[in-house]
Structures are given as structure tokens and as C-alpha cells.
Amino acid sequence: MTMARVLVLNGPNLGRLGSREPEVYGAQDLSALRVLLAENAPEGTEIDVRQTDDEAELIGWLHEAVDAGEPVILNPAAFTHYSYALRDAAALVTTAGLPLIEVHISNPHAREEFRHTSVISGVATGVIAGLGFDSYLLALTAIGRLSAR
């Protein structure tokens, strides 16, 4: 695995961060996340933060990670709870030996019942939730440590 690039993939409605339910997701938007991760990236590592509302596009990006041999930080957003297609694509990443860390800004377990299930977690390398943007920062640290093994 290379650490030259880390894909940070965000699912539906996360393009609305900053204005969407700030009491749940905070007041910062995706560009603030981009800056935070870039500032904390190891020297020589590019952080590629993307967002889509489209399941097919998100799946395509996971295929891209497999083909390029790149680690993934994935916030699947609402797809977390029901997308078996996304789960199968996430499994392609981890069965290729690449880390895929599932992250959530909020703690889905402390919220509505439908958020208590993740169909992604079973194929993820690890899961970090409930820590705001720090969930992503901790995932980046974890990927760095995994790639140093």
C-alpha cells in the first residue's frame, strides 16, 4: 500500500456540512475538513477529500482505490445503514489488503434506531464515530500506523 494518497470519501448530504443540522454535525463545512486533514497529513501524503450524493459514483471511487492501491477513509452517511452495494465495494478494498476506516461525525448509536445498524462496519478495518471532524483525523492517524507496520 502507498501512503502517497489517502481517499476521504463522503456520502450523501455531507456536501451540506456547515448548514445541515449544525447541532449534530457542527458548523464547519467540507472545505474546513480538507484544510484540517491537509494540515495534519504526513509529509508527502496527498489527502483527496470527495463528496457525492450518488451511490454509483461512491462505488466507482472505491474501485479506484482498489486499482490504485490506496487507503480509504469513508463516511458512507445514510448509505451506512442500508447499502449492500456499497458494502460489497468496501469489501473489495479490505480484501485487497488496503485499510478502509469507516467514520461518522455524530455517534449513530446515540441517535435514531435505524442508525444503529451499519452494513459497512463488518467489512471495514475499523470504525470511528462521534468525535466530529476528529473522527477523520484519528482515521488518518490509524492509516499512517497501519501502513508503517
Ligand code: DQA
Ligand atoms: C453520519 C451519520 C449517518 O447516520 C447520517 O445519515 C449522515 C452522517 C455521520 O457522519 O454522523 O449523513 O454518517
